[in-house]
Amino acid sequence: MPVEVIMPKLGMAMKEGTVSQWNKTEGEAVKKGDPIASISSEKIEMEIESPADGNVLKINVPEGKGVPPGTVICYIGNPDEEVAATAAQVQEEKGEEEIKAAHPAPLPKKPGKARVKISPVARKMAEAAGIKPEDIKGTGPGGRITKEDVEQAIASKKESRKQDSLIQAPAGKEPKHTPVSGMRKVIAERMHASLQSAAQLTITMKADVTELLALKTQVKETIAKRYDSKLTITDFIARAAILALENHPEMNSAFMDNTIVTYPEIHLGIATAVEKGLIVPVIRNAESKSLIDLAKEIKEKTAAARSGKLPADEMQGSTFTISSLGASGVEFFTPILNPPEAGILGVGVVSDEAVFIGDKIEKRSRLPLSLTFDHRVLDGAPAAAFLQTVKQYLEEPVTMLL
Incomplete structure (x- = not known):
């Protein structure tokens, strides 16, 4: 009897999964454990393995099509086995016949x-x-x-298509065309929807993190011995953002159905680059965690995200997000809101600068910060006050330990 391969449920909130790519074709032999397809949901992509030895008898879901969890996407079995139509397919065919019967094709118009x-x-x-x-x-x-x-019209049509595809390609070579699917398609849709649905504005500021870097170096050995861990600048930035959100709860909000929803807990999202895109692991109830606990959870969840092992429900429900491009050498940038959140903090690369301290010039380490906020939820002054508070905590790092 053929074995059904179903679309798994990647988290409680998943409503639809998409087959990003089929690694096997109908009739092809497979062994148990072979990757037969890549599937994706809103925030995660993973491979589906064959549950048994045999052949791919039938592929029910084409690439790029989204289906609910539990849907049979293909069958594995012996080449001589027949696959019965699923109830969903029968219903779909029946529905199409009923539509055709109810709406017969119109008679051709007389010329x-x-x-x-x-x-x-x-x-x-x-x-x-x-x-x-x-x-x-x-x-x-x-x-x-x-x-x-x-013949002349056909030649003109071909030339027109060729010209449309040649977007200043070097040496007369045609550009590569890659269909957008899977996680890349989801990210594209979400980012476009974010810009279309929110009044986004970005403000910037620099924080002097000279003392912060000194403190980080000073406690390095103690943290390693006592907690078998280490603190990164991202950990301190996350802690500063959490404390600032407690002082400015309006930033820990969302605009939904013409209502501003302010959350009592802080669920911090950490934007993480993965091979095929960007996902956001969530640190739940971040306000209740110490700096060490926060650092450990950030490391664990971002590592799980990069390896594809983070559950989908741990990438949902954030109330504020941090996104960093410092490792890429970027200073200021415009982060895009993670809907329906009201704010996202962009972090750039630390650089040494000559700064006046009184009448003297000193070398100081400065960190660029970019805050994008939803102007429907709060105005520029309170947003600037929030960013100023983040800056203050980073410039007085001991206050984050008290």
């Missing part, structure tokens, strides 16, 4: 008096090329469209 003069051979060529005779200029007697006219 009007005005007719295009075209030879039968030319008409057949135009139809095969998908060109309307009305769009072709005839050069024959009385404006009649000839075979040569159609």
